[in-house]
Amino acid sequence: MKVEELPVDERIKRVIRERGIKELYPPQAEALKSGVLEGKNLVLAIPTASGKTLVSEIVMVNKLLREGGKAVYLVPLKALAEEKYREFKEWESLGIRVAATTGDYDSTDEWLGRYDIIVATAEKFDSLLRHSPKWVRDVKLVVADEVHLIGSYDRGATLEMILSHMLGKAQILALSATVGNAEELAEWLDAALVMSDWRPVELRKGVFHLGQLFWEDGKIDRYPENWAFLVIDAVKRGKGALVFVNTRRSAEKEALSLSSKVSKLLTKPEARQLEELISSIEDNPTTEKLKRALKGGVAFHHAGLSRAERTLIEDAFRAGAIKVIAATPTLAAGVNTPAFRVIIRDTKRYAGFGWTDIPVLEIQQMMGRAGRPKYDRVGEAIIVARTEDPKKLMERYIHGKPEKLFSMLANEQAFRSQVLALITNFGIGNFRELVDFLGKTFYAHQKGDIAALEYKARNVVYFLIENEFIDMDTSDRFMALPFGKRTSQLYIDPVTAKKFRDAFPQLEENPNPFGIFQLIASTPDMATLTARKRELEDYLDLAYEFEERLYTNIPYYEDSRFQGFLSQVKTAKVLLDWINEVPEARIYETYNIDPGDLYRILELADWLMYALIELYKLFEPKEEVLQYLRDLHLRLRHGVREELLELVKLPNIGRKRARALYNAGFTTPDAIMRAKVRDLLEVEGIGIKVVEGLFKHFGVEMPGKVKEAGKKAEKARKRGTLDEFLK
DNA sequence: GTAGGAGTCTTCTAGACAGCATGTC
DNA sequence: CTAGAAGACTCCTAC
Numbered sequence: 001m002k003v004e005e006l007p008v009d010e011r012i013k014r015v016i017r018e019r020g021i022k023e024l025y026p027p028q029a030e031a032l033k034s035g036v037l038e039g040k041n042l043v044l045a046i047p048t049a050s051g052k053t054l055v056s057e058i059v060m061v062n063k064l065l066r067e068g069g070k071a072v073y074l075v076p077l078k079a080l081a082e083e084k085y086r087e088f089k090e091w092e093s094l095g096i097r098v099a100a101t102t103g104d105y106d107s108t109d110e111w112l113g114r115y116d117i118i119v120a121t122a123e124k125f126d127s128l129l130r131h132s133p134k135w136v137r138d139v140k141l142v143v144a145d146e147v148h149l150i151g152s153y154d155r156g157a158t159l160e161m162i163l164s165h166m167l168g169k170a171q172i173l174a175l176s177a178t179v180g181n182a183e184e185l186a187e188w189l190d191a192a193l194v195m196s197d198w199r200p201v202e203l204r205k206g207v208f209h210l211g212q213l214f215w216e217d218g219k220i221d222r223y224p225e226n227w228a229f230l231v232i233d234a235v236k237r238g239k240g241a242l243v244f245v246n247t248r249r250s251a252e253k254e255a256l257s258l259s260s261k262v263s264k265l266l267t268k269p270e271a272r273q274l275e276e277l278i279s280s281i282e283d284n285p286t287t288e289k290l291k292r293a294l295k296g297g298v299a300f301h302h303a304g305l306s307r308a309e310r311t312l313i314e315d316a317f318r319a320g321a322i323k324v325i326a327a328t329p330t331l332a333a334g335v336n337t338p339a340f341r342v343i344i345r346d347t348k349r350y351a352g353f354g355w356t357d358i359p360v361l362e363i364q365q366m367m368g369r370a371g372r373p374k375y376d377r378v379g380e381a382i383i384v385a386r387t388e389d390p391k392k393l394m395e396r397y398i399h400g401k402p403e404k405l406f407s408m409l410a411n412e413q414a415f416r417s418q419v420l421a422l423i424t425n426f427g428i429g430n431f432r433e434l435v436d437f438l439g440k441t442f443y444a445h446q447k448g449d450i451a452a453l454e455y456k457a458r459n460v461v462y463f464l465i466e467n468e469f470i471d472m473d474t475s476d477r478f479m480a481l482p483f484g485k486r487t488s489q490l491y492i493d494p495v496t497a498k499k500f501r502d503a504f505p506q507l508e509e510n511p512n513p514f515g516i517f518q519l520i521a522s523t524p525d526m527a528t529l530t531a532r533k534r535e536l537e538d539y540l541d542l543a544y545e546f547e548e549r550l551y552t553n554i555p556y557y558e559d560s561r562f563q564g565f566l567s568q569v570k571t572a573k574v575l576l577d578w579i580n581e582v583p584e585a586r587i588y589e590t591y592n593i594d595p596g597d598l599y600r601i602l603e604l605a606d607w608l609m610y611a612l613i614e615l616y617k618l619f620e621p622k623e624e625v626l627q628y629l630r631d632l633h634l635r636l637r638h639g640v641r642e643e644l645l646e647l648v649k650l651p652n653i654g655r656k657r658a659r660a661l662y663n664a665g666f667t668t669p670d671a672i673m674r675a676k677v678r679d680l681l682e683v684e685g686i687g688i689k690v691v692e693g694l695f696k697h698f699g700v701e702m703p704g705k706v707k708e709a710g711k712k713a714e715k716a717r718k719r720g721t722l723d724e725f726l727k
Numbered sequence: 728g729t730a731g732g733a734g735t736c737t738t739c740t741a742g743a744c745a746g747c748a749t750g751t752c
Numbered sequence: 753c754t755a756g757a758a759g760a761c762t763c764c765t766a767c
Contacts, residue, residue, distance in 0.1 A: 246755095247756095247757090249757075249758080250756095250757085253757085253758095346755090348754075348755070350755085351753095353753075354753040354754075355753070355754055355755060356753080356754090357754090386755095386756095387754090387755070387756090388754095534760090
């Protein structure tokens with residue numbers, strides 16, 4: 001189908017033509033002929049990179065130009081929200097305003113009402129719905145990207161509930177990977193279904209076993225025995241490769257070992273480019289390994305890396321500076337990083353209770369990363385058979401069908417949060433109405449009856465009443481209580497809220513960071529760091545040492561909660577070190593964690609600390625305790641002792657600079673404002689830029705001379721590094 | 728007595744959403 | 753619950 005023939009506004013065609021697209025891919029054409037342009041719901045199940053985004057763009061903009069209102073585009077990851085936001089920005093030339101919103105950005109957001117396309121994570125949109133801003137009524141279209149995540153154990157229920165809410169109120173376009181039961185999904189959504197395996201770049205799949213590469217079409221290529229040669233071969237041909245493994249350690253190990261081989265294939269300019277890349281990365285034990293690998297043009301990629309490093313690696317790989325990435329599954333689900341060749345080293349993964357096969361769906365997503373649309377005629381995806389029977393792998397992952405999706409609404413943790421929200425935020429007034437609503441869900445459609453779910457719902461309601469989240473009047477009508485309403489808006493698990501409330505009396509008696517951090521770490525919303533076996537004793541000792549600061553009893557060894565408790569103690573200790581200004585590098589070493597782990601823990605603790613304070617406000621708070629909690633929250637956010645709280649509020653002043661300033665005698669913002677520029681520059685980590693920022697913040701004019709001198713110094717410094725770099 | 732090597736036993740394991748203030752992604 | 757690598761531990765030998 002030619003773009004010209006599309007039954008949409010001329011302006012849309014113009015934008016698409018400007019991208020250099022004249023002809024639509026067959027599945028795109030089929031999708032657009034399904035009635036979706038006339039308002040019908042659609043489930044589009046086609047491979048990644050086969051043009052789902054363009055279809056959704058056309059559908060969204062067509063809808064907006066014809067009917068006005070808003071389109072919401074749901075994604076599973078914050079990084080994807082950013083990626084889509086940047087892509088959709090292009091439509092601003094037609095006067096369409098695009099916004100992105102995730103937990104990193106804004107909230108209640110009446111201001112989102114000014115935008116036409118809103119990109120959001122599913123959880124964020126769910127949270128927005130609970131705050132019911134006025135513009136929600138204007139949502140005419142919901143695009144759910146990666147809708148197969150409806151089958152994810154911990155996050156599927158959210159997506160399912162959003163779609164249940166919006167079904168009938170807005171048009172729905174569900175974008176899915178290939179799944180076993182797309183028909184079932186389409187039926188539920190009363191949607192047309194378009195399925196296809198078509199890809200713009202041909203995908204060749206194969207299984208590698210002891211030097212033999214068995215292609216799906218029966219052809220066999222011979223290689224040296226080690227699969228690493230497949231990687232080297234790709235690089236030799238001027239292309240890149242992705243290697244998927246199942247542990248962080250493997251990713252690092254393979255990256256380092258491949259690096260020594262790939263490095264020999266690098267040209268001088270390439271090596272220089274990599275040096276530049278390396279110099280821009282912060283130093284810590286994890287990045288030390290990363291930098292070593294990068295010297296040879298290879299990176300590893302896993303959640304232990306910070307966001308900045310991951311983005312840097314992804315960008316450099318796309319640009320061709322990095323030749324190979326060894327990655328855990330992070331990369332398969334994340335932003336677009338196609339490669340000529342994808343090698344899947346592992347098809348099993350440890351799942352907490354043993355080894356399980358990685359689902360076909362996930363392996364196919366990894367394989368789908370093979371083939372770069374503009375550069376490759378064909379992409380290659382190769383599964384390595386190390387201990388597994390190659391025939392079995394071929395059957396399961398290459399010729400096999402992906403799994404069916406199953407509703408995860410009945411997952412207890414997700415379900416109790418959702419039931420609470422239905423009652424406190426979505427006007428569900430009694431049990432009958434609750435059951436009616438549940439009847440509209442994918443769960444109900446799939447199972448045919450909801451007796452089991454109804455039973456669970458009844459138990460949840462009892463739990464919510466018993467713990468005063470909600471109440472029921474004499475005519476059995478639900479009433480939202482402030483505690484329940486706030487819990488739902490804070491987007492925390494009711495069990496977390498209950499744990500907080502139960503601890504308030506003790507917390508009031510003896511407010512202290514360790515007790516509060518352990519409390520936070522004990523909630524189901526927190527991710528704890530696992531205490532390793534040989535650490536157990538240390539943390540038990542620590543727990544006894546700090547016993548009187550805890551708001552809970554130390555469980556006995558036989559108790560099933562024993563190990564979990566010690567993991568909470570470990571997590572609390574990390575947070576404690578953080579607010580006591582222990583340097584990051586030492587935290588990584590002491591607790592054997594990566595930067596990404598620390599970041600994650602801090603992010604969660606920050607969020608839950610806020611929730612704790614907000615809930616405490618509902619129970620006749622003591623002003624001095626409230627103030628204590630607020631200060632602790634700030635300390636947690638900035639990672640400082642109390643005396644630095646004023647300093648870290650200044651622009652560009654974090655925990656390191658604040659401590660340096662304080663130790664140099666600048667103990668208050670006022671002292672800094674009165675200080676001489678020269679004296680400030682003496683302080684470690686304080687350069688002319690920071691000083692300029694500070695003076696601007698204070699509204700004080702910097703002496704012109706000083707400014708000049710500073711700039712000169714800056715230039716000299718830059719030259720210095722350049723000289724060093726050139727020799 | 729002990730350094731150090733070989734062999735054996737033990738341990739460990741992927742990922743990542745949410746509030747709010749800030750300014751406006 | 754179907755693995756596999758790294759690190760800890762043990763035992764032995766050679767000096």
